[in-house]
Amino acid sequence: MARKPKKTKKTKEPKKVPVPRKKLDPSLPxxxxxxxxxxxxxxxxxxxxxxxxxxxxxxxxxxxxxxxxxxxxxxxxxxxxxxxxxxxxxxxxxxxxxxxxxxxxxxxxxxxxxxxxxxxxxxxxxxxxxxxxxxxxxxxxxxxxxxxxxxxxxxxxxxxxxxxxxxxxxxxxxxxxxxxxxxxxxxxxxxxxxxxxxxxxxxLARDMPPSGTSMLSVEDDVCVKPGVVHPEYPDLPLGGWAGTVIAIGYLTPRMYRIEWTPETLALAHPVYAKRCHRDGFDPEEIWLEEDQLVADPGGPVRLEEPVNLQTRPLSPENPEDRVRMIFGVTTDERVPAVSQDTLETYRQYLAQNLNFPLAMEIVSDFVDDENCPVTALSLCELSQDSAGLEVEVSGDADLSVMGLDQLVCPNNADPHASLLQDYRLWFVDFDRKSFDLDEDEDEDEEDEEVEDEEEKVDPRDLGPSNEDMDDEVDADDDFDENDNKRADGASEMPAPLTRGETIGRNEPCPCGSGKKYKQCCMKKEA
CATH class of the missing domain: 3.10.290.30 (MM3350-like)
Structure with a gap:
């Protein structure tokens, strides 16, 4: 009779003892x-x-x-x-x-x-x-x-x-x-x-409260050390640029807001102002770090000259570059904004490159049929009241003159299609982008003033979490308008806006999307 194997005694694994967490010291910076x-x-x-x-x-x-x-x-x-x-x-x-x-x-x-x-x-x-x-x-x-x-x-x-x-x-x-x-x-x-x-x-520098000491003070005259380049444009040296401290950013290391002297701006390379204008920066001011500055020794201003400016070549594949080609500007410059002069330049360009008559379709909120076919006959002359380029059209719709931005070519392979698309992008999108760049600084200041007054939303009222949303049953067919009534008969649905009401641009949009008003219905209303 075979012997039963001896039972081996299981050794208990030692219990894992959690490592006590080191207490955090709030005095450390x-x-x-x-x-x-x-x-x-x-x-x-x-x-x-x-x-x-x-x-x-x-x-x-x-x-x-x-x-x-x-x-x-x-x-x-x-x-x-x-x-x-x-x-x-x-x-x-x-x-x-x-x-x-x-x-x-x-x-x-x-x-x-x-x-x-x-x-x-x-x-x-x-x-x-x-x-x-x-x-x-x-x-x-x-x-x-x-x-x-x-x-x-x-x-x-x-x-x-x-x-x-x-x-x-x-x-x-x-x-x-x-x-x-x-x-x-x-x-x-x-x-x-x-x-x-x-x-x-x-x-962040402009929003930090004073703390500790700083090497420089407001109204000190400073000069940029040799070898320092522009933080956004590495091919533009700032060595020798002179200015005055107008604000201190209490970060680590310290940052200083510098206002350039008129002499510095007069000697600066022209591409500096063009790029600042293109990207929405103030060419007269800049934030620099403490180790990039020294006290101004005085004497004449001597700026380091750019050695190898790297201007991106214009690309026919880029819509913005195609518009720049029309106005004869480089990639260092902003796409020209819509004005009477630029509209006339664009009209002359299209008059040379569009072959009328053209079969087109209407894309407009004012026409019931979005694909209403029309024939464009010619470009209209500009007047002082013109908001954009207009064309004379004929077709089933009772229209004689239409904005060129409301027309598209039905065939995307048609060479005219890209010409019309570029104009629409410039007239609608690029011009709004230029406007937004000019307003960025004002919006940032307004955001800081309004943010503390915004009404915050309690997480308990956020509705189901992402995990719960997938498990919900679609109850659209069982919707009853009485479900949104309170006991006193008032509706819990948000009331529609009236013309007399005003909404802060940073307040939650009343449509219930969860976005800020300036990022939602404010754009649609504009």
């Missing part, structure tokens, strides 16, 4: 944060070091870390203990709340919500640190995976898009998962993120 987007697996996260910013500045940092466009509203809130992380208490005046205040409330984790598609971000304060010599804050230490498109539909929709692209790649229907120029969703570009954060420093 640098905060290391880990910010992750909820609801995505594998996780998309960023690790960043910042100073003791208020939540308004942290919002700007998060936008750059994930390449969001700031088209949606946002909130910060502290989750309630013992409840779902979707519930919590909002910090109302975020420009009055700093990271040290959050630690003082014994919170090391909190939530940032970017509305629209309801992107929830978990924010964790991992450590507090002393300032590292030579470091520039904010600075990104690392991360995983590229950020999703903020308008893709939310975390679950983004994951389904990634999966569909991978399936096409494996099946051979598409050799690459995404179109050329679209970043790989699995790759985190740390260098590009660092570049965006470096550009953010100039915006």
């Amino acid at each position: 640098v905060y290391q944060l880990k910010i992750a987007i909820d609801g995505i697996d594998p996780s998309i996260w960023r690790r960043v070091q910042v100073e003791n910013y208020h939540l308004g500045a942290l919002h700007e940092v998060i936008l750059e870390l994930f390449d969001w466009y700031d088209d949606q509203s946002h909130v910060f809130y502290r989750p309630w203990l013992g409840r779902s992380r979707r519930h919590g208490e909002i910090w109302d005046r975020e420009r009055k709340v700093r990271l040290s205040d959050i630690l003082a409330e014994n919170y090391e984790r909190f939530v940032y919500v970017y509305f629209g598609d309801l992107w929830y971000h978990s924010v964790e304060i991992e450590a507090t640190l002393p300032i590292e010599p030579g470091a520039r804050y904010p600075r990104c230490l690392g991360g995983e995976r590229a950020a999703p498109d903020e308008d893709c539909g939310g975390p679950k929709k983004w994951q389904s898009l990634i999966k569909a692209a991978r399936d096409l790649e494996q099946s051979g229907d598409r050799p690459e998962p995404f179109a050329p120029g679209v970043p790989d969703p699995e790759v985190f570009d740390r260098d590009e993120t660092a570049r965006r954060l470096y550009g953010l420093r100039r915006r």
Whole structure:
């Protein structure tokens, strides 16, 4: 009879004892944060070091870390203990709340919500640190995976898009998962993120309260050290440029807002003013860091001359460049705005390149049939009251003169189609873009004034989370208008706007989209 094998005594594995977390010291000036987007697996996260910013500045940092466009509203809130992380208490005046205040409330984790598609971000304060010599804050230490498109539909929709692209790649229907120029969703570009954060420093500098000491004072005369180049244009040296300190940015290292002297601007290369005008920068001012400046020794101004200006050649494949060719400007200059003179230049160009009569279709809100065919006979002469180029047309519609921006060629292969498309882009999109560049600085100041007064939304009233939305049953067929009535008979649906009411440009849009009013119905009404 075979002996039974002896039972081996199982050794108990030692219990894992959690490592006690080091208590964070709010007196240290640098905060290391880990910010992750909820609801995505594998996780998309960023690790960043910042100073003791208020939540308004942290919002700007998060936008750059994930390449969001700031088209949606946002909130910060502290989750309630013992409840779902979707519930919590909002910090109302975020420009009055700093990271040290959050630690003082014994919170090391909190939530940032970017509305629209309801992107929830978990924010964790991992450590507090002393300032590292030579470091520039904010600075990104690392991360995983590229950020999703903020308008893709939310975390679950983004994951389904990634999966569909991978399936096409494996099946051979598409050799690459995404179109050329679209970043790989699995790759985190740390260098590009660092570049965006470096550009953010100039915006944060004007909003930092005084702290510590600085090498220079307001109204000090300064000169740029040799070898320093423009932060946006590396081929433009700034060595020898002279100016006056008009503001101090209390970042690490310190930043100073410099107003150039008239003599410096008179000697500057002409391409400097052209590029500033193109990109919406003030050519008379700039933010520079402390180690780039010295006290002005006096004497005549001697500027370093550009050695190798790199002007991008005009490309016939670029719509903006095709418009620049019409006006005879380079890529260093902004696309000319719409005016009587530029309209006349464009009219003469089209008169030479359009062969009338042309078969066209109407694309306009004033015609019931969007594909109404017409025949364009000729371009009209400009008058002082002309808002754009007009053409004489004949067809079934009772119209004799129409705006050229309301017409398209039915055949995209027709050479005239690209001419009309370029004009429409210039007349509608490029001109609005130029207007927006001129208004950027005023809007930023207005945003700062209004932001503290914005009505914040409680996360309890946000509706279902992204996880819950996929499990909801479509109840459109069972909709009953009585469901939206309160006990007193009043409707809970938002009341329509009347002409007498005014809405702040940064307030939530009354249509319920979750966007700011200036990014939603304000554009439509305009």
